[in-house]
Amino acid sequence: MIKQEIKRVLAKRLEQLNFELDRASIDVEEPSNDEFGDFASNVALELATEDDLSPRELARSIVEGIGNELFSRITVAGPGFINFHLKRDFLMKSLSQLLSSSDPLGEISANEKGSIQIEFVSSNPTGPLTVGHCRQAVLGDVLAALYRALGYEVETEYYFNDEGRQMDILARTLWVRYKQALGEEVEIPDDGYKGDYLVEIGEDVASERGDRYSSWNDETADFFKKVGLEEMIGRIKKDLDLLGVKFDSWFRESKLHEEDKVEEVLSALDEQDGTYKEGGALWLKAEEEGAPKDAVLVKSNGDPTYLLPDIAYHLDKLDRGYDRALVLLGADHQRHVENMKAALSKLEFPPDFYQVLINQFVSLSKEGEVKRMSTRAGEFVTLKSLVEDLGKDVVRYFMSARKPESHLEFDYELAKKESMDNPVYYLQYAHTRIASIFEKSGYVELEEDFPLEGVDLNELGKDEEIELIKKLDKFPEMIEIAAGDYGPHHLVSYGENLAAIFHQFYNKYKVLTDDEKISQARLALCKGVQLVLKELLNLLGVSAPRKM
């Protein structure tokens, strides 16, 4: 990474000048205007204000002591910026490193990092996954891929409630569907799940078991709970499969009760003087920890709320030894997060253990109307239909494209109708073009293993070529930002930009020319672009086709 190298140089020089400044706090960036060189730093401006010096003066003395083995020119400009103009060799070294290692992430992926557990989707098995879950599934899956690529130990987990009221309602609704399948006139209960996804399951049970569950009793309830759970989880897994999302682990809530984790949490909270009783309910002293209000842990009827087992669940996560537990939640869980933070703080969890990424909702506009989705009312667009209509690549790309905390407006009609104009194809096409060049040149074997011997990268020098090399060099930095930010959308922005520069280059210059030396150098550049594009598409879970 060129930027890191410049920071190193600057840090060394500043040390000579007796400034105390660690490398991380040195700011080096790419100026928007080419006039200002390839990279620029504002260190002189920052240090000058602190010590009441002239920024330009200081910049000049910094520049004087920097050797010129890496730079063709270093200038002082404006109020005191230091502008670095790179030597060609410096850039080419970056490209040749990429090619010889075939690892677009380079050194940042090498050293060992900590462990992170990522929990997402975690929809209860009471209905099919919708577009909202779809966004979260993609975000979580891409984040997991990012952290894996960076060398973290990653585990993805899906948490679901397999008992309690929601499951009772599911069982009851399913039973009604079963009765209807047997030809009886039965109404779905008011609080039941009205969607027709349970009809089919009811019919299956009716045809397999006949009328043996005609009356509602404990045996019937248990049976339909079991069937409902199995069927729904099965469907959820299938849907996620369509999206290419696989979880490392599936965690059922009942396990917490079986292992007395819930009891454990209650007594731990009690030990910390974190609870009190009021109105027959058990409350968490959340306000003491910064939450707006106290929260109920156990209802007056003795049932735990959603909060209590979730605290127990996170105690379990902590016990499992992860450094961090990241949870993806929808915007409607904001209050829950405040309660969780309060509880975990009472329990003296390590402060950075519980990490939350709250994502805003997806609105789906269809025929000019914005549809709201409600699982309970049975009105929603399912993840399944979305993927079946648009394809995994398009869906994953769209769902990754916006930063999580922004609303995502998904124009279904447009995405379907104009799918050929879709930006995902723009990226894939860049990859395809490169593959096609290697086919054409009869250098298919070069694509596998590109030998740098005899290739003179200094043949590269056109603006587009230089820009591409710089862009490739920036890839690892972008990945670190995306992971640190929990923001897969950085991949999309970067990718579109890289593809754009490549397409420009491709249109302006021929890779395969009469000049063998130029051809070799440009093939090398193409290989570099291809390595990065492939890695990027891979991380997004989007295919990188060789032909389109």
Next chain:
RNA sequence: GCGCCUGUAGCUCAGUCGGAUAGAGCGACGGAUUCCUAAUCCGUAGGCCGGGGGUUCGAGUCCUCCCAGGCGCACCA
């Protein structure tokens, strides 16, 4: 009423730590193909970065107030 998120081109959105002249895609208009895939490229038009105040050498970015939208403020999950 209080809290979280959002407000940038006609539309959908980027813009890591405050940096020099604010970007992309779509849409509109005008062009490019005897040549490695035109699912591409080039050009034009389009902006008080929601509004006011502040912090400083410098603000789309930080602080504050206001306005608009989404979500929340359950003994639901």
